[in-house]
Amino acid sequence: MRENKLLQCLLFLSMIFIFVCVVPAVKSSAFELEEDEYSWLNDEDDQANMVQSHQSSRSKCELSAGKWVYDQSYPLYDSSCPYLSTAVTCQKNGRPDSDYEKWRWKPNRCSIPRFDALKFLGKMRKKRIMLVGDSIMRNQWESLVCLVQGVVPTGRKRVTYNGPSMAFHAMDFGTSIEFSWAPLLVELNKGAANKRILHLDLIEKNAKYWRGVDVLVFDSAHWWTHSDKTSSWDYYMEGQSLFTNMNPMVAYQKGLTTWAKWVDLNLDPRKTRVIFRSMSPRHNRENGWRCYNQKKPLAYFSHQHVPEPLLVLQGVLRKMRFPVYLLDITTISAFRRDGHPSVYRRAMGQEEKQHLREYSSDCSHWCLPGVPDIWNEMLSTLL
Incomplete structure (x- = not known):
């Protein structure tokens, strides 16, 4: 009798152990998007996605896996936005085509909601959002400000400057959208x-x-x-050691590790959300002319290539304690060789237009409205 009771106890305890320790808990990160949350947009293929099994509705949405879809309802603002740099106002500068403004990104298993300025400002009420990086991050900041500013009354918005930072303030919301210049993140000193x-x-x-x-x-x-x-520097320095040469990717890994340590030590994930946007692709081959006169996205890649900086970044993020979300825009933007300013970085007269090939072509930055607007739709979705 006692042996039977002992066996029953052991069986009961083993079942508890299996339930608690072996069966994994289903967790949802603040940044994970469920398919059923974002399949309500209004084109036909999106509505078809709403009819789905319970199992598929729980699968994660990979924002970076999908296709570019032509959408006549885009862009969401025009190049008269007063916060745009001259170098990215391609329509104002004489670019003859405008279809590059009308493509939106459609993930395979969900949809990215159309950017809603009031909803975004509501989420960011009494908060600061800061974009930190280089001139392409400035490109994205200008896009985000232009997406938002149209719903803010004149006189209730302003831009302020503080050292390497600038901020757009939506005063009625107590919201600031900021940009801080730090292209290398770590320090570059004389x-x-x-x-x-x-x-x-x-x-x-x-x-x-x-x-x-x-x-x-x-x-x-x-x-x-x-x-x-x-290069923007003459020497690398680490501790007291000075180096004239170093593999760029080794240096990049060291710099990112310094950034990662700072985030881990100084930020509280309960108060601050951190996102790292991946490398914006350049289309600079053929001496910078590969993006000139391109009018449509690439339909496909002959082979998939993951840039080395992205691999380095992924490796650093994996080792961090702080939960950093990687916003991967590298592959989706690689399709968009039609989205760069090319020669339309400044306004040109008729005489100059006859000799376009004599001018340098910018195949790194992006026309606005354009591709960075989609990055910001992805960002808004994550928030």
Whole structure:
């Protein structure tokens, strides 16, 4: 009798162990998007997605896997937005085509909601969102401000400047949308004989502007890959050691690790959300002319290529304690060689238009309205 009771107890305990320790709990990150949450948009294929099994409705949405869809209802603003830099107002600068403004990104298993400025400002009420990085992050900041500013009354919006940072304020919401210039994230300082020293293990000079921000969006890649002729520094420095040469990807990994340590030590995930936007692709082959006169996205890639900076970034993020979301825009933007300013970086007269090939072509930054608007729709969805 006692043996039977003992066996029953052991069986009961083993069942509890299997339930608690072996069967994994189903967790949902704040950044994971469920298919059934974002399949309500209004085109036919989106409505078809609403009829789905319970199993498929629980699968995650991969924002970066999908296709570009032509949509006549885009763009969401025009190039008269007063916050745009001249270099990205391609329509104002004489670009003859405008279809590049009308493509939206459609993930395979969900949809990205159309950007809603009032909804975004509601989510960001009494909060600061800061985009940190290089000129392409500035490109994205201008896009985000233009997406929002149309619903803010004149006189209730302004831009302020603080060191390397600038901020758009929607005063009725207590919201600021900020940009902070830090293309390498770590510090670039002047040394003896005016030599430029990139300190791979110093960051506080830039990071002091990031404190107290509710949502931080980072990028850093392009400056690390500049050639020797266009490099922004003369030496690398780590600790007390000075280096004239270093593999760029080794240096990038060291710089990102310094950033990661700062985030882990200084930010509280209960108060601050951190997103790292992946590398924006360039279409600079053929001496910068590969993006000239392109009018449609690429239909497909002959082979998939993951850029080395993205692999380095993924490796650093995996080792962090702080939950950082990787906003992967690299592949989706690689389709869009039609979206760059090319020669339309400035307004040109009729005489100049006859000699376009004599001017340099920008195949790195993006026309606005354009591709960065989609990045910001993805960002808004994540928030």
